[in-house]
Amino acid sequence: MSWLAPAFTIAGKDLRLELKTRDVVASVGLFVLLVVVTASFAFPTGGAGREGVAAGVLWMAFLFAALLGMGRSMAIEKEDACLEGLLVSPAPREAVFLGKLFSNLGFTFAVELVILPVFIVLLQLHPAGGTVLLILGAFLGTLGLVTVGTLFSAMAVNTRGREAILPLLVMPVSVPAMVAAVKVTEAGFAGGAAESTTAWLLLLLGYDALFLLVALATFHYVTEE
Amino acid sequence: MKTDALQQPVGELRADGAGGSEGSRRRLWAILTLVSLPVLLGMAFLYAPEDANQGAAQRIFYIHVPSAWIGFLAFFVVFVGSIAFLATGKRSWDDLASSSAEVGVIFTTAVLVTGPLWGRPVWGVYWTWDPRLTSFLMLWLIYLSYIVLRGYVPEPTRRAKYSAVLGIVGFLDVPIVYLSARWWRSEHPTQFVVEGGDLPSQMLVTLIVGVVAFTFLFLYLLSVRRSVARLRAQRELEGVSR
Numbered sequence: 001m002s003w004l005a006p007a008f009t010i011a012g013k014d015l016r017l018e019l020k021t022r023d024v025v026a027s028v029g030l031f032v033l034l035v036v037v038t039a040s041f042a043f044p045t046g047g048a049g050r051e052g053v054a055a056g057v058l059w060m061a062f063l064f065a066a067l068l069g070m071g072r073s074m075a076i077e078k079e080d081a082c083l084e085g086l087l088v089s090p091a092p093r094e095a096v097f098l099g100k101l102f103s104n105l106g107f108t109f110a111v112e113l114v115i116l117p118v119f120i121v122l123l124q125l126h127p128a129g130g131t132v133l134l135i136l137g138a139f140l141g142t143l144g145l146v147t148v149g150t151l152f153s154a155m156a157v158n159t160r161g162r163e164a165i166l167p168l169l170v171m172p173v174s175v176p177a178m179v180a181a182v183k184v185t186e187a188g189f190a191g192g193a194a195e196s197t198t199a200w201l202l203l204l205l206g207y208d209a210l211f212l213l214v215a216l217a218t219f220h221y222v223t224e225e
Numbered sequence: 226m227k228t229d230a231l232q233q234p235v236g237e238l239r240a241d242g243a244g245g246s247e248g249s250r251r252r253l254w255a256i257l258t259l260v261s262l263p264v265l266l267g268m269a270f271l272y273a274p275e276d277a278n279q280g281a282a283q284r285i286f287y288i289h290v291p292s293a294w295i296g297f298l299a300f301f302v303v304f305v306g307s308i309a310f311l312a313t314g315k316r317s318w319d320d321l322a323s324s325s326a327e328v329g330v331i332f333t334t335a336v337l338v339t340g341p342l343w344g345r346p347v348w349g350v351y352w353t354w355d356p357r358l359t360s361f362l363m364l365w366l367i368y369l370s371y372i373v374l375r376g377y378v379p380e381p382t383r384r385a386k387y388s389a390v391l392g393i394v395g396f397l398d399v400p401i402v403y404l405s406a407r408w409w410r411s412e413h414p415t416q417f418v419v420e421g422g423d424l425p426s427q428m429l430v431t432l433i434v435g436v437v438a439f440t441f442l443f444l445y446l447l448s449v450r451r452s453v454a455r456l457r458a459q460r461e462l463e464g465v466s467r
Contacts, residue, residue: 148394151390151394152391155374155387155390155391158378158383158387159374159377159378159387160377160378160379161377165373165374165377168370168373168374169370169374169391172363172366172367172370172395172398173367173394173395173398175363175398175402175405176398176401176402176404176405179405179406179409180405183409196408199408200408203401203404203405203408206401207401210397210401211394211397214393214394214397218311218390218393218394221311221386221389221390222386222387222390224386
């Protein structure tokens, strides 16, 4: 429990910074909207079976959004040695990780909640009873993405590659979470749980839990000098 | 950045010496590889019977399956080496993990090349999103990103820590990738997979010889690669840039 209070303090600091600058929500939000619109032109998003295509397009956009947001969030900490300040503070390393995780999750999920209705209207989808599934899938999928992403972004900021290296690390490892999230979202767009949806949700939960534990156990190796 | 972790391998390096037991073991692996690989080749073409359905194409199996086993073994070694490095901070564990990752990528590349060569005549397609194929493709991509990551981190200690974390996360990801690929595929009822349930004994013996020969090859390549890593570690300690 001693992790949560400092974690929320760190996430709160990110939130106050965001309220003042509106950097992440403006750039990431507009970026996701652009990806969604471009992809709608690029893929056949009408006709039968379009729920599957729509779910894929949406998750490509969410993936890019998460990568962009996490990269920025850690780049901000690099300026003026903020990260070093956090690391020498009395907060345990696990709390620093959870704080960054909460703020990454919060920003990405907030952007997704704004984009989701726009996407549904643009692509003339009718989720009806599947809305809960859509939100649940978006949350669990994003949690998986930002868990590995927060761990890897702490590594990526200290490499020569910086922004270029984060997607290379996150994308291969997050494939199972992406597959599961796309399947849940597809069922959501189709109006309700399909036969296999429970299994996919469990896979997402398992992925999130496993990598949350791994990230908590390894984060202090990544940040120690 | 001068830490104990960096100082430790020096003693080890000097105790080990340039030749020593490591060198003679490497020579042994080299000789065993040179003997067993031609034996495997001879057995694959002359001793093992021709498959009734798949014809000569099936013989690539004796290279494909051992490569897959060794690829997997190599990434398991990366996983173990990564955990051991984080636990002990000894550079030699990082050398082991990074060497094994590079050798593992070679064997996984062999799997991904020989698989489609067999798939085309037997399945009619070069590639299918079969769970095992998908898993190996993802393995290959994860450990390629491992190698790329190492190239992007100049400081040795940091490089070792980062790649160890990726080595652990990547290996734990594999069963989940396999599971998701299997569920994902099961929604398309195309049954391609050929199970080797009842192998004739000559085929089984040839396969076992293949696994043994490839294990020698793996041990040899790993040993060579580790000595390169050790030389590089020494050079980095002496302050010579890469």
